[in-house]
């Protein structure tokens with residue numbers, strides 16, 4: 001086939017896929033609207049919508065959930081987004097909205113975790129001919145195109161690591177930032193991560209600069225050994241524990257990690273010398289902060305004018321919903337976040353051999369046409385791993 | 390609070406009331422016995438505004454209060470924005486010295502508490518709580534801390550370098566007072582701005598004019614004669630044409646400018662023309678590059694060969710023999726932070 005033929009074929013598939021998805025999404029907004037979480041103070045929030053051809057519309061607002069419901073059924077968007085900020089005029093351009101305040105929000109995503117298992121379940125898909133490879137090719141082995149997409153099916157290890165990172169974040173928020181456990185809400189993002197929201201009035205008015213500092217704190221960035229009382233001037237090591245002590249926050253975390261207890265100037269100085277001097281001590285501290293810091297996407301928390309997938313809505317990269325996790329340990333995204341009904345089967349063309357779990361069932365699919373429950377069909381089509389027949 | 394306190398903290402409302410209650414008239418400054426107070430005020434302004442030294446002299450409270458009042462009139466009369474700001478800052482630093490001293494050495498806990506509540510709670514609306522009287526530690530809410538600390542650029546003010554626990558930041562006396570310097574300086578600045586004087590006594594006018602003549606204005610840094618290497622020139626031109634720069638070109642620009650000692654704000658300013666400009670993100674990125682300076686990992690300016698690989702090199706004959714943009718025109722350009 002020539003390039004032109006591949007294109008025509010792709011467009012044909014795309015149209016079929018979108019027709020199918022739109023129908024499913026419309027049913028969801030019609031029958032499953034109750035899953036959409038009613039937001040606090042809805043009329044002060046900015047909404048945004050992504051269409052099936054990836055166009056974003058922002059600066060929209062609703063007075064109540066009924067109005068939103070009507071909008072969804074009429075427009076059938078692929079994605080629904082809502083601001084974590086509250087505004088006097090949510091529909092105005094950003095600089096004229098008049099910010100009231102913003103909830104704290106954090107994003108933990110596979111892309112920031114750099115897990116070694118990632119390569120085992122990442123698929124590279126040619127944008128022209130749908131050819132799939134397991135390693136990132138410089139160009140497609142079939143049609144030589146250089147336009148390559150990638151998609152991930154998270155594995156059990158991925159999910160476990162995401163959960164651990166989420167717990168790490170929560171423990172920071174509770175012990176260091178004094179945020180009540182009950183004010184922290186964990187959501188599965190619907191695709192490869194978790195969104196964590198903290199409704200705490202003390203941080204509601206924190207500006208972007210303050211949030212940046214808070215993020216660096218959580219990530220373990222910019223820690224200075226001076227704050228432990230260790231300095232070096234002209235090659236002379238000086239140790240003087242600060243008046244505010246070492247018993248809280250990162251100072252405590254680091255000294256505990258070094259197994260230093262009841263520290264005195266003397267014992268700290270000895271420790272620094274034992275690890276080989278100032279520079280090596282600094283290096284050790286950097287290792288600890290790097291290891292103990294939480295891996296979050298900093299920009300998500302810093303930027304107060306973002307919009308986020310609305311809780312209860314469908315993630316159009318997977319067909320799974322963004323759902324609240326009341327019990328993080330037992331939460332299984334591939335069953336607890338699948339809110340589509342399996343009232344029928346669909347026929348799909350699977351693009352590559354796949355092995356995955358979905359709604360507590362194991363699927364092993366070969367690269368050929370097959371019949372699957374509609375929710376699995378939606379998942380595979382949105383993951384770009386199958387076409388609807 | 391005693392009269393000494395009004396003189397040390399002249400922005401307190403009580404200090405103003407005290408002056409009002411003396412039924413003092415500005416014209417009285419014309420009388421010869423006030424000469425030495427005017428002289429005192431002149432010295433204070435000269436020290437702070439011209440020499441850049443905080444004046445910590447403290448005689449009798451009424452002398453100090455009137456000297457403060459006169460110095461405000463002098464600044465008002467000089468009427469140069471940068472001088473008003475400088476004076477406000479140095480007066481804030483003067484207050485800082487007294488306040489730190491009083492908080493550490495005031496043994497009368499009632500007096501100390503009153504000082505804390507008057508200045509921190511009432512005037513600055515900052516709830517600081519004494520944590521440990523022995524060691525002089527205060528705690529405050531993280532959000533109260535952050536709304537002030539993010540104005541500082543030094544690493545020590547980053548939250549991560551503080552004692553943080555259960556929503557509170559713990560600071561010693563010096564740090565607590567330093568944290569509010571900007572606000573103190575703003576109080577004094579506003580006092581000057583809001584002052585309404587109909588007629589200034591001649592003697593004060595004379596002193597103010599003589600100080601004004603001695604003010605030397607800083608000349609702006611000459612950048613016109615700076616000759617940038619062609620790769621930097623190209624990137625800057627792209628930005629000026631509001632074109633989007635790839636990440637690698639932004640990295641080149643930022644590291645190059647940092648190397649030549651440009652400030653973070655100056656560098657952020659350069660990126661203002663980028664179509665996707667976002668101050669927050671740009672600041673974060675530039676500060677990240679800058680923050681690493683002098684630590685183990687230093688972000689250096691990429692080499693010519695690396696730039697060539699990324700299609701960012703625009704070689705001209707002037708580039709002959711160099712392997713890094715920073716070597717360009719080395720004889721003409723002296724590195725500022727060597």
Ligand SMILES: [Zn+2]
Pocket residue numbers: 126127128129130131140141142143144145
């Ligand atoms: Zn291809």
Ligand SMILES: [Zn+2]
Pocket residue numbers: 115117118121154155156157158159
């Ligand atoms: Zn995995």
